[in-house]
Amino acid sequence: WTVTTKDGGDSAQWEHTLLVTEDGCEVLTLRPDDTIDRFIKHS
Numbered sequence: 001w002t003v004t005t006k007d008g009g010d011s012a013q014w015e016h017t018l019l020v021t022e023d024g025c026e027v028l029t030l031r032p033d034d035t036i037d038r039f040i041k042h043s
Helices: none
Strands: 018-020 024-027 039-041
Touching: none
Parallel strands: none
Antiparallel strands: 018 024, 024 039
16 A cells, blocks of 8 residues: 655655563664664563
């Protein structure tokens, strides 16, 4: 499927893959320039 903006421009979407653990989750698809933590603990 394709998504376009209201004015007809192209759009893109991406998501991370997460591994759920007992303590929180691990982001498996981080790129070197991502600014989020690899491990996210439950609060």
